[in-house]
Amino acid sequence: xxxxxxxxxxxxxxxxxxxxxxVANEMEDVISLGVGEPDFDTPxxxxxxxxxxxxxxxxxxxxxxxxxxxxxxICKYLNRKIHVSYDPIKETLITVGGSEAIDVxxxxxxxxxxxVLIPQPSYVxxxxxxxMADGVPVIxxxxxxxxxxxxxxxxxxxxxxxxxxxxxxxxxNPSGSIMTKEDLEPIAEFVKEHDLYVMSDEIYSELTYxxxxxxxxxxxxxxxxxxxxxxxxxxxxxxxxxxxxCCGPAALIEQMTKLHQxxxxxxxxxxxxxxxxxxxxCEDEVEEMRKSYNQRRRFLMHEFxxxxxxxxxxxxxxxxxxxxxxxxxxxxxxxxxxLEEEKVxxxxxxxxxxxxxxxxxxxxxxxxxxxxxxxxRLGRFIQKLRNESV
Amino acid sequence: MSDKKQDLxxxxxxxIEKHSRVNLGEVAVLLGVEEVxxxxxxxxxxxxxxxxxxxxxxxxxxxxxxxxTALIEVRVTPQRDRGFDRIAERLYNYPEVYAVYLISGxxxxxxxxxxxxxxxxxxxxxxxxxxxxxxxxxxTHFILKKYKDHGTIMVPKKESERIPVTL
Numbered sequence: 001x002x003x004x005x006x007x008x009x010x011x012x013x014x015x016x017x018x019x020x021x022x023v024a025n026e027m028e029d030v031i032s033l034g035v036g037e038p039d040f041d042t043p044x045x046x047x048x049x050x051x052x053x054x055x056x057x058x059x060x061x062x063x064x065x066x067x068x069x070x071x072x073x074i075c076k077y078l079n080r081k082i083h084v085s086y087d088p089i090k091e092t093l094i095t096v097g098g099s100e101a102i103d104v105x106x107x108x109x110x111x112x113x114x115x116v117l118i119p120q121p122s123y124v125x126x127x128x129x130x131x132m133a134d135g136v137p138v139i140x141x142x143x144x145x146x147x148x149x150x151x152x153x154x155x156x157x158x159x160x161x162x163x164x165x166x167x168x169x170x171x172x173n174p175s176g177s178i179m180t181k182e183d184l185e186p187i188a189e190f191v192k193e194h195d196l197y198v199m200s201d202e203i204y205s206e207l208t209y210x211x212x213x214x215x216x217x218x219x220x221x222x223x224x225x226x227x228x229x230x231x232x233x234x235x236x237x238x239x240x241x242x243x244x245x246c247c248g249p250a251a252l253i254e255q256m257t258k259l260h261q262x263x264x265x266x267x268x269x270x271x272x273x274x275x276x277x278x279x280x281x282c283e284d285e286v287e288e289m290r291k292s293y294n295q296r297r298r299f300l301m302h303e304f305x306x307x308x309x310x311x312x313x314x315x316x317x318x319x320x321x322x323x324x325x326x327x328x329x330x331x332x333x334x335x336x337x338x339l340e341e342e343k344v345x346x347x348x349x350x351x352x353x354x355x356x357x358x359x360x361x362x363x364x365x366x367x368x369x370x371x372x373x374x375x376x377r378l379g380r381f382i383q384k385l386r387n388e389s390v
Numbered sequence: 391m392s393d394k395k396q397d398l399x400x401x402x403x404x405x406i407e408k409h410s411r412v413n414l415g416e417v418a419v420l421l422g423v424e425e426v427x428x429x430x431x432x433x434x435x436x437x438x439x440x441x442x443x444x445x446x447x448x449x450x451x452x453x454x455x456x457x458x459t460a461l462i463e464v465r466v467t468p469q470r471d472r473g474f475d476r477i478a479e480r481l482y483n484y485p486e487v488y489a490v491y492l493i494s495g496x497x498x499x500x501x502x503x504x505x506x507x508x509x510x511x512x513x514x515x516x517x518x519x520x521x522x523x524x525x526x527x528x529x530t531h532f533i534l535k536k537y538k539d540h541g542t543i544m545v546p547k548k549e550s551e552r553i554p555v556t557l
Contacts, residue, residue: 015557024555034555124557173557295405295420302419345555352557368420 012128017332017351024345031374032345032366036173038237038318039365040292043278043285046236050274058269064261065253066094066245067272073279074245078230081205082215084223086247093253093260094267098203098231098244100260103129105199105227105246106165108255110135114164119150120353121321122169123201138163141355144323147312148175152186159190165197168216171204174352174361175321176297176314181214188219198226203244204317206235206286209294211315217247224249232271234317235286236278241271293318296364296371307379318365321349325358327385335360341384342377398423399431403440406432408541410444447540457504459488459533460511464499464519465526474498477524486514497529508532 015021024034041047065071071088079085086092095101102125106116112134118126119140130137140158142148150168168187170179179187191198198216205213217226231244244267246256260266300320304311311322324334331348338344347363349356364371391399401421406412414432418425435441450457466477474492481501482490489502501519505511515530536544 021555025553030554032554035552036556037552039550039552294422298422299416299419347555347557 008131012131015124015351017348020332020336020339020348023336024339027339027343027345030339030343030345031370031377033362033364033371033374034345034347035363035365037239037365038234038289039367040237040289042236042238042241042274043282045281045285046238046274046278049277050241050270053270053273058273060269062094062266062269062272064266065089065092065257066267067269067276070094070272070276070279071245073276075247077279078228078247082202082213082218082228084215084217084228084247087250090250091253092247093245093257094272095231095244095246095260096264096267097233097242098201098229098246099125100264101227101229101231101244101246101256102126102199102201103132104256104259104263105229105248105252106130106133106135107259108252109133109165109197109199109227113162115160115162117155117158117163117166117196119154119167119169121148121172121174121349121356121359122167122352123173124352126167126169126201135165136162139353139355141353142175142177144312144359147314148172148177148321149179149183150187152190155187155190159194159196163194163196165199166191168198168200170200170202171208171213171316173204173317174319174347174349174356175359176317176319177321178208178211178314178316179214179216180211181219184214184216184219188216188222191216191225192221196225198222200226200228202228202230204234205230207290207293207318208316209290209297213316227252232275232278235289236275236282237289238271238275238278241268241274243267243271243275293364296366296368299368299371300362300364300375303375303379307382309382318363320362320364321359322362323359327382327389331357331360338378338381342381344374344377344381395431398427399435399440402428402431403435406441447542449536449544451536456506458506458508458511460503460505461531461533462501462503462515462519463493463497463529463531464501465497465528466499467524467526468498469524477522480522481519484514484518 024030071092074092075086075088106129110133113136115136115138116130117138117140119142127137138158140154142150200216202215215228217223217228227246227248229246232238232241301313304322309322311320314320327334331350335346335348338346347361349359349361402417405417414428415425418428468474469476478490478499481487486504487501488504491500493500503511503514515528520528538544
């Protein structure tokens with residue numbers, strides 16, 4: 001019999017720490033700081049609208065690109081938030097989560113051999129999606145010294161004449177790092193100079209603290225070079241609804257809509273109706289969640305300082321990314337021992353790229369009560385390690 | 391009051407409204423301010439009666455104690471110069487009266503009453519409330535079940551079904 005499977009797919013490496021995940025997800029009484037989704041339920045008015053849409057019999061496909069009403073609301077929202085105006089008909093596509101937009105976007109932008117700059121540590125799907133689109137992933141390791149921001153220096157090292165797309169994963173999962181306008185400006189200049197395109201994954205855009213999120217698409221000359229990806233999962237606490245969207249140049253959106261039509265038809269109808277309510281009437285709820293995350297973020301930074309755990313202060317998403325280099329063990333070893341000895345689950349930084357070695361991703365999408373218990377255990381564990389090494 | 395001070399006050403109040411037992415150091419950490427500022431603002435707001443008390447939300451149904459709560463709609467004739475205040479005062483001074491509000495709409499005062507038994511509540515209505523000069527009529531509603539009180543849902547919530555570790 002011939003091999004059932006595609007060589008290309010087999011060669012895509014599964015996450016190296018899947019075993020750790022399986023153990024953590026099976027173990028009982030674990031206090032987890034390992035999730036990548038909000039702890040809040042979706043705001044009730046959004047859920048209620050979803051229910052109502054079902055009651056009204058809104059159970060059919062929508063147009064491939066998504067409900068026009070939702071696309072209009074998205075464009076108004078983006079105009080308000082990132083000050084870029086998009087056409088809801090020609091420049092907007094509703095997808096099944098931001099993840100679909102990453103996949104379809106790369107498929108539509110890459111020819112075989114085109115290189116994609118992927119700053120790491122970052123979310124895990126950019127690399128396999130690049131390979132599936134026959135592109136060549138080029139990892140750009142971000143530096144702790146720069147608080148895991150992307151700099152032109154980093155780009156210069158890895159850009160070649162074949163480079164076509166730069167992924168911008170900010171606010172960043174797992175580091176919590178953000179890019180301010182000042183940080184983005186030189187990047188935008190570099191992109192224009194080298195005739196690159198940008199895929200800006202802004203799924204955590206609602207969750208920035210101290211400063212407002214800035215999209216690279218809002219910088220001069222960048223709108224036509226950028227595909228903005230966003231969605232409802234993080235800011236609106238709607239992970240399970242699987243609803244995202246992207247906005248960008250009409251020619252790209254047209255091709256993406258074509259692929260999306262063949263693969264998906266349309267994003268879930270009732271999620272789309274619910275999301276309209278989210279964009280129209282949930283600013284207060286989103287703000288309350290953001291405030292709550294910010295309080296927990298401050299609490300964690302305070303506790304880290306107290307236990308002497310090195311960590312730069314991150315201003316985005318709901319993660320902190322402390323360094324464990326003082327303990328001279330790998331991130332996975334640290335996370336495994338922490339799990340076994342104190343029953344606290346965190347994610348080793350290496351889950352997000354090799355340059356995550358020496359770091360842990362700690363999520364603060366948990367109640368303060370949970371965080372307190374977990375941090376007490378973490379503190380005890382660290383003390384034990386320090387005593388061991390004396 | 392400066393905007394900054396006003397903002398800090400509101401942030402403090404919003405937090406302690408839900409977490410009144412928290413220590414001040416923790417409030418300071420969560421809000422990213424100095425502990426002494428939190429302590430000063432709280433002390434001032436207590437003096438100014440912005441903060442009127444620290445209470446505990448209790449589900450008495452889960453205790454052995456007999457207790458009923460009634461909402462009583464009261465229609466009254468307002469008095470010259472005093473409006474509704476005098477009648478309200480005659481009501482709110484009773485310890486068993488839990489709350490008194492002046493209400494817009496088809497009646498005037500809403501009185502929340504806590505008693506041990508239905509009998510006790512009805513006795514209060516017929517002996518104390520109705521005979522007051524100016525009270526035109528009353529309608530008493532007994533609370534059968536509290537689903538939500540003071541912004542807190544009283545019925546048990548299901549455990550979260552989030553997967554413990556995701557990327």
